[in-house]
Amino acid sequence: MKNLMRNEEYFEESFHDFESSKNILEKVSFEACSFEHCNFTSAKFICCKFIDCIFNNCNLSLMEIPNSRFHEVSFNECKLSGVDWTQAHWPEFNLYSELFFNKSILTNSSFFGLKLHDLKIIDCRLHEVDFRECDLTSSEITGCDMSGSLFNNTNLRSTNFSDSWGFNINVLQNSVIKAKFSRQEALVLLECLGIELVD
Known part of the structure; x- marks a missing residue:
């Protein structure tokens, strides 16, 4: 199981059965990554980036996302209850579905x-x-x-x-x-x- 480190960048990585409930992740960048059956319940993503990522069967309920960015991110059969999406950083103009x-x-x-x-x-x-x-x-x-x-x-x-x-x-x-x-x-x-x- 990978340990996500502060300021790390992950490209085309696959995360399976990853457990990160209630953890704090800061300035971590994920690009073209996939997440399968991961648990991020009540996790806090501070100034993180998710670009062209896919979440399948993951639990992200009550996650916090202050100043994090999302671009072309898909969630399939995921739990995302209680998420305040207004915390994230959103571009003023978006050309594609975020x-x-x-x-x-x-x-x-x-x-x-x-x-x-x-x-x-x-x-x-x-x-x-x-x-x-x-x-x-x-x-x-x-x-x-x-x-x-x-x-x-x-x-x-x-x-x-x-x-x-x-x-x-x-x-x-x-x-x-x-x-x-x-x-x-x-x-x-x-x-x-x-x-x-x-x-």
């Missing part, structure tokens, strides 16, 4: 105020996730359970919510121009307009 989540748990996470165009969240559990003040233009949030998630002054222009459910999006307080919703779930959007539907 994050991709697939079949993962992001319950009680926060993306408050972030600009994340083309964000990809597929078949995930998004209970109580904070998307307020976000710019999620052209993102894909499909097949997700969004029960209790928060939206206010959120830019959802051209965002695809197909097959997602449980959301509560006020169309008067959020931009939903050209956004896509499944027909049945789209009826929920009418509630804020005071419209009563009858058969």
Whole structure:
């Protein structure tokens, strides 16, 4: 098992069954690395970089990421509950999707105020996730359970919510121009307009 050292750079490394729960990692750079069945629960990544990395079946719940950078990072079947993504360092302009989540748990996470165009969240559990003040233009949030998630002054222009459910999006307080919703779930959007539907 590798010991991650401060200021180290890792390129095309593979980490399997790595245990780093509650550890503090500072100024560590990972590029084109893969993580399989690793445990980073409550770990703290300070000023770290993740570039073109893949996490599979990892537990990263409650991790802290102050001033860390993420670029084209994928999370597949991972646990990411309670992560405050606003702690990370995000570029003012992003040309590519920074994050991709697939079949993962992001319950009680926060993306408050972030600009994340083309964000990809597929078949995930998004209970109580904070998307307020976000710019999620052209993102894909499909097949997700969004029960209790928060939206206010959120830019959802051209965002695809197909097959997602449980959301509560006020169309008067959020931009939903050209956004896509499944027909049945789209009826929920009418509630804020005071419209009563009858058969």
